[in-house]
Amino acid sequence: MSDHTDTGALRIAERSVAMAIDAGASEAEAVVVDSVEALTRFANNEIHQSVAESDVSVSLRFVDGRRVAVASGNRTDDRSLRELAARAGEMARLQPENEAFTSLPTPAPISRIDGAWAAATADADPESRANAAGAVIDAARGVGAQAFGLCSTASEEVAVASSLGVAAAEARSRSQVLSVMMDADGGTGYSERVAVDVADIDAAAVGAEAADRTARMRDPIELPAGDYPVVLEAFAVVDIADWIGYTGFSALAVEEERSFFEAGRRIGSDLVTLTDDAADPLGTPASFDYEGMPKRRVPLIENGICREVVHDAQTAARAGVTSTGHGLPAPNPWGPFPLHPSLAAGTTPDDELIAPIDRGLLVTHFHYTNVVHPKQVVITGMTRDGLFLIEDGQVVAPVRNLRFTQSYLEAIANVEAVGIERRAVEGFLGTAVVPAMRLSSFSFTGTTEH
Amino acid sequence: MRDIVRRALDTAAQQGAGYADARLVQRRERGASVKGGAVETLASSESEGIGIRVLVDGAWGFASSGDLSGPAVDAAAALAVRIARASARVGEGRVELAPRPVAQGRYETPVQLDPFDVPLERSVDLLTRAERAMAAVEGVATTTASYGALREWKSYASTDGSDIEQVITHVGGDLEVTAANADDLQRRTYPESSGGYAAAGYEHMESLGLVERAPIIAGEAVELLSAPVLPPGRRTIVLHPSQLYLQIHESCGHPTELDRVFGTEAAYAGTSFLTTDKLDAGFRYGSPLVDIVADATTPGGLGTFGWDDEGVEAQRVPLVSEGIFSGYLTSRDTASRIGRQSGGSVRAEGWNRLPLIRMTNINLLPKPGMTLDDIVADTEDGLWLESNRSWSIDDRRLNFQFATEVAREIKGGKLGQLYRNATYTGITPTFWGSCDAVADESTWTMVGVTNCGKGQPGQAMHVGHGCSGARFRDVEVGVGA
Numbered sequence: 042m043s044d045h046t047d048t049g050a051l052r053i054a055e056r057s058v059a060m061a062i063d064a065g066a067s068e069a070e071a072v073v074v075d076s077v078e079a080l081t082r083f084a085n086n087e088i089h090q091s092v093a094e095s096d097v098s099v100s101l102r103f104v105d106g107r108r109v110a111v112a113s114g115n116r117t118d119d120r121s122l123r124e125l126a127a128r129a130g131e132m133a134r135l136q137p138e139n140e141a142f143t144s145l146p147t148p149a150p151i152s153r154i155d156g157a158w159a160a161a162t163a164d165a166d167p168e169s170r171a172n173a174a175g176a177v178i179d180a181a182r183g184v185g186a187q188a189f190g191l192c193s194t195a196s197e198e199v200a201v202a203s204s205l206g207v208a209a210a211e212a213r214s215r216s217q218v219l220s221v222m223m224d225a226d227g228g229t230g231y232s233e234r235v236a237v238d239v240a241d242i243d244a245a246a247v248g249a250e251a252a253d254r255t256a257r258m259r260d261p262i263e264l265p266a267g268d269y270p271v272v273l274e275a276f277a278v279v280d281i282a283d284w285i286g287y288t289g290f291s292a293l294a295v296e297e298e299r300s301f302f303e304a305g306r307r308i309g310s311d312l313v314t315l316t317d318d319a320a321d322p323l324g325t326p327a328s329f330d331y332e333g334m335p336k337r338r339v340p341l342i343e344n345g346i347c348r349e350v351v352h353d354a355q356t357a358a359r360a361g362v363t364s365t366g367h368g369l370p371a372p373n374p375w376g377p378f379p380l381h382p383s384l385a386a387g388t389t390p391d392d393e394l395i396a397p398i399d400r401g402l403l404v405t406h407f408h409y410t411n412v413v414h415p416k417q418v419v420i421t422g423m424t425r426d427g428l429f430l431i432e433d434g435q436v437v438a439p440v441r442n443l444r445f446t447q448s449y450l451e452a453i454a455n456v457e458a459v460g461i462e463r464r465a466v467e468g469f470l471g472t473a474v475v476p477a478m479r480l481s482s483f484s485f486t487g488t489t490e491h
Numbered sequence: 492m493r494d495i496v497r498r499a500l501d502t503a504a505q506q507g508a509g510y511a512d513a514r515l516v517q518r519r520e521r522g523a524s525v526k527g528g529a530v531e532t533l534a535s536s537e538s539e540g541i542g543i544r545v546l547v548d549g550a551w552g553f554a555s556s557g558d559l560s561g562p563a564v565d566a567a568a569a570l571a572v573r574i575a576r577a578s579a580r581v582g583e584g585r586v587e588l589a590p591r592p593v594a595q596g597r598y599e600t601p602v603q604l605d606p607f608d609v610p611l612e613r614s615v616d617l618l619t620r621a622e623r624a625m626a627a628v629e630g631v632a633t634t635t636a637s638y639g640a641l642r643e644w645k646s647y648a649s650t651d652g653s654d655i656e657q658v659i660t661h662v663g664g665d666l667e668v669t670a671a672n673a674d675d676l677q678r679r680t681y682p683e684s685s686g687g688y689a690a691a692g693y694e695h696m697e698s699l700g701l702v703e704r705a706p707i708i709a710g711e712a713v714e715l716l717s718a719p720v721l722p723p724g725r726r727t728i729v730l731h732p733s734q735l736y737l738q739i740h741e742s743c744g745h746p747t748e749l750d751r752v753f754g755t756e757a758a759y760a761g762t763s764f765l766t767t768d769k770l771d772a773g774f775r776y777g778s779p780l781v782d783i784v785a786d787a788t789t790p791g792g793l794g795t796f797g798w799d800d801e802g803v804e805a806q807r808v809p810l811v812s813e814g815i816f817s818g819y820l821t822s823r824d825t826a827s828r829i830g831r832q833s834g835g836s837v838r839a840e841g842w843n844r845l846p847l848i849r850m851t852n853i854n855l856l857p858k859p860g861m862t863l864d865d866i867v868a869d870t871e872d873g874l875w876l877e878s879n880r881s882w883s884i885d886d887r888r889l890n891f892q893f894a895t896e897v898a899r900e901i902k903g904g905k906l907g908q909l910y911r912n913a914t915y916t917g918i919t920p921t922f923w924g925s926c927d928a929v930a931d932e933s934t935w936t937m938v939g940v941t942n943c944g945k946g947q948p949g950q951a952m953h954v955g956h957g958c959s960g961a962r963f964r965d966v967e968v969g970v971g972a
Contacts, residue, residue: 080948081574084755087582088550091574092948094843095567096540096557113536115557128535135612136530167552167570167577175581189757191947221758297633298671372532374524374635409760411881413894414912416676419971421892421914423885425761444883444890444916446971486970487916489890490764 050075050200051210053099057122058202061103064126066133068104068145069204072331072370073097073117076197077163081170084189086178088171102371103129104145107138111372146354146364148206151335154320154328159238162214163196170194173244177220180248184256186228188248190220194239201333209333214238215325217467218247221426222255227491228439230254231276231406231426235465235472237325254405254427261439263488264430270401271483272394272431275464278384278475280407280422281449282315283468286379288418290317290341290349292356293376301416301450302347309345309453312387316340317351317367317379318474323465324381325472329366336366341379345453353377380471387459387476394458394479396434402443402483403429403436418449423489444487455480495559496648499543502568504650508545508575510588511568512649514800515541515559516842522639523611525618528626531635533611540842543568547575549585555843589827591803594653598797598805600660601790602692606640609693614638617701618664624705625668630713632671636705638664638696639686641953643841645800653802661793661953663688663939664696666705670712677715677911679708679896683733684879688939688953689791711897714909721898721910723969727873728915729866729962734895735855736938736956737879742919743776743783744853744954746888747810748836748945749819751848753828759947761886764919765816767829774816777923780858780961783811785820787835787851792955793939794851796838801846803835810853814924822848840950847946852937852955855929863930863960868904874968875899875906876913892916892970914970922963930959 054071061069079093100113103126110132112125173192181188193216200210216239222230232250234242273281294300301308309315319327319336329335332354340348352360353368356377367377395403405427413419423444430438460477467473496513503511517539524531540557541564552575556567618636625634641661648654665687669678681687681704689695730738745751746763754762765774787805789795796805801823809817819829820836825848839846867875878896885891898913899906935957943952 078948081578082755082758082947083581084757085582085584085753087584088578089582089584089755090551090553090845091578092553092555092845093567093570093574094555094948096555096843098538108530110533110535112534113538115538115540132533132535132611135610136533136615139529141527141529167574171577171581178581187754189754191758193947219758223754223757297669299669299676372534374526374532408886409883411883413881413892413914413971414675416671416674421881421883421970423883423890425886442885442890444885444892446892446914484971487890487892489885489887489918491885491887491889 050198051202051208053117054200054202057099057101057125058204060122060126061101061129062204064130066103066130067106070102070145071202072100073200074197078195079170080191080193081174082191083174083178085187086181088174091167099125100370101125101129103133105130105133107140107142108133108136109142143358145203145205146332146334149335151209151329154326156237156322157326158212158214161238161240162194162216165194165239173218176244177248180245180252181222184252186222186224186252186255188220188222193217201331203333207333209329211328213327216242218242218244220247220251222251224255226259227261228255228259229426230258233467235467258427258439261441263441266443266485266487268482268484270398270481272403272477272479274405274477275466275475276406277404278478279466279468279473280410281452282382282384282473282475283470284418284420284449286341286382287470288412288415290351290379291376292350292352292360295350296356299415301418302350304347306347307345308347308450309342310456311344312456312459313342313345313453314385315342316383317381318383319381321381321383321474323463323474330368331370332368334364334366334368339365351377351379378470382473384475386461386463389458389460391460391462391477394460394477395431398431398434401431402440403431413446419446420449421446441491442489443485445484446486447484452480452483455482457481492646495541495564496646498561499541499564499568500648500650502565503543503545503572506569506572508547508572510546510650511543512647513541513543514842515646517644518841519642521611523615523618524635524637525622526635530615541567542839542842543571544845545571545575546586547572548579550575550579551586552578553845586824587827588823589833591823591833594655594798594802594804597656599658600690602660604693606662606693607642614696621666621701621705624702625666625709628706628709628713630670631709632669635667636701647800647802649802655798655802657797659796660692661688662691662693662695664699664701666701666708668709668712670716672716675716677712679712680878681708683938685938685940688793688941689937690793690795691791715911718909718911720972721913721969723972725965726968727870727962727964728966729870729873729875729901730960731877732934732936732938732958732960733878734876735958735961737882739853739855739956739958740940741882741884742888742891743810744850747819748848749821749825753825756945764887764889769816775814775924776811776816776920777814778926779814780926780929781811781814781923782856784809784854784856785834785836785851786854789852789854789937789955789957791937792852793953794955799835799837800839801833801837803833806835808834820848820850838952840952844950847950849945849952850943850954852957854957857932857935857959858929859931861928861930863934866928866930866962867901867906870901870904870962873901875901889918891919915966915968916970917966925964926961927964928962930961932959935959
């Protein structure tokens, strides 16, 4: 992709759709992603891996009556696109009619979103990523620690076209600088920044934040497992937003009885308002999904009350509503997901969140979390790269990591205060925008040796 | 295609690379799933491109391109060199490669029925029959039957003379059924939650017995919904291969990756407790019954190949011998740091990814003497745990917690009461130290894992685990119940 005004991806998508119609499709849809991505990793205060990739992917959804198949490839010449259409058509005709399928989605107006793409990110070179890594490493050296982490820049043009008139194209970019630091005394610290524009990321500040935590984490004490009041920093809160969204707020999860969701049900404290908002300027915006449907701002939880779920075109058709713009690339057996979780800020200054805690824990980050019980959203995982004991409203000591096994529904019901400052954090669903929070209780169930 | 690979190497050398290797990969996949009485997905994907890795001034650079035209390949090779030069400016470490013989030849996964020659209708028919058999059981919520086939054609060459062609074929099929009420969701899978894949042809799909097994797991899902929750306590547990494979994966496979030990994954999934001071030092990883190998030659394993993506020949490497930690998964640049040869463990997910140390087939060797049934019969009071449901392990691979789909009481050597929402937890060396029985080869199974995650950008690798079942004493179960 050469620049953000290039519509080459849309032209490829439209050619692909035309070839599918020529091959006998009753309807067709093509998704094209033209991407350039680069990522530089560092460890032990040096760059050890640095990579770059460029590719154009084409995914064609071929409809023959009520039969649907998907073929994808990364060749965009006419012959390859014709072969793609033939391959998809051949597969579609192999199957019996699917009575549940009605149609591909019809076009809907898309409001353009500013700030989804930045030239500085698209133009970033290996030397600038190396410089960012160097800035983080300098901060680690300043506290006698080793730095580990990454600097990434990615730019893509996403286009969706269909025989029903969908024609959407958008340039998007994303950059991240992330660091974990460690030292010989057991100190460890974490920090990251995510932004559309790499120029908005101060790598030295990422390094300084991780270095500060590392220095404060030296010689951690051991605490027994048990229930503790906690303050979760934004890097930990993102995990709660992601898992609650993933397990509960997909229309398909509700259809299949996998979700706790029930409109009007109270699941969180009054302080918890979670929205899926692809237009949040602090995040990594997008104006449409992989079916070319406009992304709607969807209130998931309002003041603790379940409100709505997200839909793709298929779940929307079955529910008799319009898609909320949360379709994933076809074939998609997983259904729609809230990919832009945005948790409302509170009124408590971040540095005052720990103040009311007599004895509790300040948690920087969670590690390797997974679902134990999907419907109660019971999650297990570890703390990592910053765990501190709070006594009488003050941080008094670093603590060795703990395992937790905790219902995240109970966790959001336990929210007592929400911080003022929100930050973009990369979660497993995408970029979330979340604040820090204080919870009255969190269940830690195991210890480890560091 | 070899001309393209050669061109990439020549350009890299002209640009100043001291060493370079290149992989041209063509990947082809097809898959189908049947859910709720209809075809849910029918898909085919094809992708090709080249990945070029270079060493300049002692630093690595990597660039890839999906465009295989001459100018695009030249540009990717030049970019790889530029990246390496930029990397060399930050840090003082210099990569040294352990020597390996020049590799030349061809490897192909043995298949009886080429999955890309078998009409897709045949798999859709099999999936439809299996899905109907699950759906016929009263009380189920969702029923899904899935099939997938993957073929990867790779041409690899390096500036030090290696030139290899490999054709790897993987095929898999699995079942998933859920049952739900207002408060709970229970799931059963078969053969494993990881997808039932093997390095084989379509014959593997038809050997799984999906239709025969379908009503059994559907009945179990419904039964689980009304079963009591596993109470907390310390118990003897017997792990079926459908859970034991992931215990091996998380607590032995990942911690023996030598790049992880050296910190190169620290900012992602963490490091390892198996530091190099423990190698050749008699460190006790498990009981004397525990023999674990990394074996890239195991028939049917997803980690089986002819050569790794550095041109090192497939081999069997001891990781744990009679309970003592004895070896690592290595690459050429990490093996040189401990004075060993590479064990041939380096692979990339595709043409667009940098090759990393990955598990091959990490196998717990069977022990003659007791079948898995014998072990149950020999257990007075314990739990039978089957089919992984979730997993989590800390950033040094010490504290783990797993959940299984099925738990059954063992009393007086017999299986009894069914429990739901079973979990167990432990610390890796303590847990493996409590292993007092490993089943013989009669239940030894190769389990395929298709979603082993590592690296940034992320790479999902296909790896294998052979195991037969084993017993562990005094394990904490029922966490948070």
